[in-house]
Amino acid sequence: MSPLRAKAPRSREKRLDTLGAWFGPVSVASQEFAGDEIAQRIRTFAQSSNDDLLYALRILSGIRNSVTVIHGPRGCAAAGLYHTATGSNTRWIVTDLDERDTIMGADGKLRKSILALYHRYQPSVVFIVGNPVIAINNDDIQSVVEELHQELELPIVPVYVTGFSSQNAVSGYDTVLHSLLKYLSGKSAPTKKNETFNLLSVAEHPNDRKEALNLLALFGLELNIVPDDSTIELFRSAVAAKASIPLCPDAPEYLGLILQEKYGVPLIKVSRPVGIEGTGRWLKSIAAFLGKESVAEELHTRKAAETARKLGDFSLQGIKVYISLSSSNAFSVLDLVEELGGEVTGLTITHLDRLHVRHLDELTTRNPSLQIHVSDGQAFEEVSILRKLSPDLYLGDSTHLGQVARLGIPVVSLESLALVGYSGVVRLVRRIKTALANGSYELALAKAASPYHEAWFRRSHNWHIKQEVK
Amino acid sequence: MSIKQGKHIAIYGKGGIGKSTTTSNISAALANAGYRVIQIGCDPKSDSTTILRGGNDLPTVLDTLREQSKVRLEDISAVGFGGVLCIEAGGPVPGVGCAGRGINAAVEQLQELRVFDEFKPDFVLYDVLGDVVCGGFAVPIRDGLADRAYVVSSSDFMSIFAANNLFKAVNKYAPSGGARLGGIIANSILAAYAPALIDDFAGKTGTHVIGYVPRSLVVAQSELYGKTVIEAAPQSEQAQVYRNLAKYIDENEDSVIPKPLNSPELKKWAREWGDRIFEVETGVVHEMASI
Numbered sequence: 001m002s003p004l005r006a007k008a009p010r011s012r013e014k015r016l017d018t019l020g021a022w023f024g025p026v027s028v029a030s031q032e033f034a035g036d037e038i039a040q041r042i043r044t045f046a047q048s049s050n051d052d053l054l055y056a057l058r059i060l061s062g063i064r065n066s067v068t069v070i071h072g073p074r075g076c077a078a079a080g081l082y083h084t085a086t087g088s089n090t091r092w093i094v095t096d097l098d099e100r101d102t103i104m105g106a107d108g109k110l111r112k113s114i115l116a117l118y119h120r121y122q123p124s125v126v127f128i129v130g131n132p133v134i135a136i137n138n139d140d141i142q143s144v145v146e147e148l149h150q151e152l153e154l155p156i157v158p159v160y161v162t163g164f165s166s167q168n169a170v171s172g173y174d175t176v177l178h179s180l181l182k183y184l185s186g187k188s189a190p191t192k193k194n195e196t197f198n199l200l201s202v203a204e205h206p207n208d209r210k211e212a213l214n215l216l217a218l219f220g221l222e223l224n225i226v227p228d229d230s231t232i233e234l235f236r237s238a239v240a241a242k243a244s245i246p247l248c249p250d251a252p253e254y255l256g257l258i259l260q261e262k263y264g265v266p267l268i269k270v271s272r273p274v275g276i277e278g279t280g281r282w283l284k285s286i287a288a289f290l291g292k293e294s295v296a297e298e299l300h301t302r303k304a305a306e307t308a309r310k311l312g313d314f315s316l317q318g319i320k321v322y323i324s325l326s327s328s329n330a331f332s333v334l335d336l337v338e339e340l341g342g343e344v345t346g347l348t349i350t351h352l353d354r355l356h357v358r359h360l361d362e363l364t365t366r367n368p369s370l371q372i373h374v375s376d377g378q379a380f381e382e383v384s385i386l387r388k389l390s391p392d393l394y395l396g397d398s399t400h401l402g403q404v405a406r407l408g409i410p411v412v413s414l415e416s417l418a419l420v421g422y423s424g425v426v427r428l429v430r431r432i433k434t435a436l437a438n439g440s441y442e443l444a445l446a447k448a449a450s451p452y453h454e455a456w457f458r459r460s461h462n463w464h465i466k467q468e469v470k
Numbered sequence: 471m472s473i474k475q476g477k478h479i480a481i482y483g484k485g486g487i488g489k490s491t492t493t494s495n496i497s498a499a500l501a502n503a504g505y506r507v508i509q510i511g512c513d514p515k516s517d518s519t520t521i522l523r524g525g526n527d528l529p530t531v532l533d534t535l536r537e538q539s540k541v542r543l544e545d546i547s548a549v550g551f552g553g554v555l556c557i558e559a560g561g562p563v564p565g566v567g568c569a570g571r572g573i574n575a576a577v578e579q580l581q582e583l584r585v586f587d588e589f590k591p592d593f594v595l596y597d598v599l600g601d602v603v604c605g606g607f608a609v610p611i612r613d614g615l616a617d618r619a620y621v622v623s624s625s626d627f628m629s630i631f632a633a634n635n636l637f638k639a640v641n642k643y644a645p646s647g648g649a650r651l652g653g654i655i656a657n658s659i660l661a662a663y664a665p666a667l668i669d670d671f672a673g674k675t676g677t678h679v680i681g682y683v684p685r686s687l688v689v690a691q692s693e694l695y696g697k698t699v700i701e702a703a704p705q706s707e708q709a710q711v712y713r714n715l716a717k718y719i720d721e722n723e724d725s726v727i728p729k730p731l732n733s734p735e736l737k738k739w740a741r742e743w744g745d746r747i748f749e750v751e752t753g754v755v756h757e758m759a760s761i
Contacts, residue, residue: 138605
């Protein structure tokens with residue numbers, strides 16, 4: 001059966017055994033993922049969480065000349081605000097469903113919203129994003145899509161995120177990519193290939209994309225970046241590309257997989273181009289596909305030496321580092337920290353699944369007792385872990401930086417720092433130097449009272465993480 | 471896009487109208503004709519396939535989902551008469567949750583298990599409660615799951631109203647890839663006026679009747695033994711009626727988008743037939759009528 005026949009893809013839990021809650025040594029994780037069945041974990045208390053709708057909006061907000069209809073009650077506009085917060089300037093609207101709509105069906109309001117957006121902004125595509133209300137009500141989006149698609153001669157793409165079908169927000173990426181492929185990419189592989197290569201980029205920093213383009217210029221490839229900062233025309237042409245090169249092996253994985261399985265576009269398996277060796281590995285994997293190994297080898301040798309020169313005698317020798325990032329990012333930054341001579345004492349990642357098995361196995365060989373904490377938004381657990389580990393440096397996105405700084409730990413925000421490529425190493429080192437040179441801000445913050453009771457710190461870090469028993 | 475495995479048929483009808491009996495007998499007849507058949511009961515009562523399975527218990531998809539994190543096909547299916555694979559979607563505990571959502575979740579689970587790819591059926595019959603065609607119960611005729619829907623109706627007005635409601639749902643979803651209507655199965659035909667009444671309704675709604683199933687003691691007797699008529703009394707006339715229905719469904723690809731009656735039209739139509747039946751039953755003789 002075609003993978004695109006269903007309204008939405010299988011959730012990450014079902015497809016890749018994704019865990020959103022876990023705590024323990026990497027060797028145990030590796031052992032568990034070596035088996036056929038992974039026991040799901042549940043969190044009996046959560047401080048905050050993302051959902052698939054938010055992750056879906058991350059992708060949609062990057063598609064140019066699009067408008068997004070958030071089809072739900074007015075509270076769902078909060079998701080739209082997030083859309084804006086990501087820096088997107090694409091338009092969005094919320095259909096503001098009321099009680100009557102939830103009983104009688106809301107197709108009328110949806111139709112009206114799409115028509116209003118169409119006449120006001122003349123977009124090249126309209127996205128409809130679902131939510132729990134629509135999913136529970138089985139609201140009829142499809143009829144409106146078919147009807148207006150013909151009437152307006154405009155692609156209208158429904159994205160069936162529910163907010164509850166998956167415990168892992170990352171499933172939202174898959175759901176959007178599924179819809180984009182289903183509604184824009186045609187039913188079969190095109191007979192004629194074009195000369196381009198897809199650069200698969202999902203929710204990446206613009207400077208990271210720029211750096212990747214600079215690196216790939218080496219091979220003289222014609223590149224088509226999808227779906228970030230893309231258009232529907234560019235997305236449509238992805239099915240005719242010669243191959244797909246992911247910028248990250250995780251977020252765009254579903255896109256690469258379907259392009260390969262259904263449309264015959266080979267997916268080049270790569271890890272993330274972060275760190276000196278990491279960037280080299282990325283380039284060499286692509287070069288192997290193109291048969292241009294020597295070109296990549298030459299560039300890597302030259303760039304690695306140049307980067308080493310720029311870093312001078314900088315070393316993280318003797319520095320204990322804690323990393324808290326989205327999963328693939330975290331694993332690649334871990335390699336980079338070790339490359340710089342640092343010791344990684346712990347890791348918080350957003351999710352853990354079969355895509356990360358290679359990292360788990362490698363880490364088990366190097367550092368089997370390294371503790372991995374899987375959480376997307378649980379600062380209270382992270383703070384408890386950090387207080388015990390007491391690292392010298394914390395590298396993370398901006399989510400919990402404030403709380404971590406209050407422990408007196410120097411922090412570096414990687415939220416808006418482009419890490420890709422050789423230049424990413426230099427940028428990171430510059431930030432780290434600043435953070436380590438002056439820890440007085442964090443030390444001052446540490447004097448304030450802790451927001452947590454001591455009783456919480458006496459509990460095990462995985463107090464609220466339980467194995468699902470059925 | 472790959473071709474869907476087998477013909478997917480949804481059979482709707484008012485509760486208690488004989489939907490499950492009719493569906494099970496059609497399944498049995500199709501199986502007897504050598505086809506691989508799956509019957510999926512989409513009713514929280516979960517008794518659709520009972521007479522295909524000799525009355526034995528079968529855990530429903532939703533009960534199993536509630537108790538186990540991983541569901542396997544063998545946990546939720548049983549092979550009944552003639553090799554028919556029997557599945558009951560089930561529903562939440564009565565009084566809680568949403569039965570429509572339950573149907574939705576159960577169907578998703580079946581897709582997850584790749585039941586159709588594994589079993590490779592020639593026919594999949596969804597037996598769906600048709601009193602309420604809310605979003606959940608419309609699942610089999612939405613999203614291209616079933617190709618055709620049939621409705622089981624007696625000459626009872628409430629059953630006709632339920633059929634008309636289904637026509638509204640088909641009318642809504644068919645243009646966007648939902649199922650079209652294959653026809654009406656007239657069931658429990660006893661009164662002399664019954665075929666004419668159902669025919670008239672079919673004519674008014676742009677549909678047609680694909681078969682008339684007389685009310686029969688053989689059906690009741692077979693059910694008491696947990697069997698379909700096809701199994702218990704294969705030589706009976708009633709069995710032949712079901713075989714004819716199965717043959718029609720097998721051979722006929724005709725389908726329409728019905729034109730449901732609106733509420734005043736339906737009331738007017740029912741009143742006129744009510745008057746006519748009353749006159750027949752009470753023996754009213756009109757002026758100028760020939761005796």
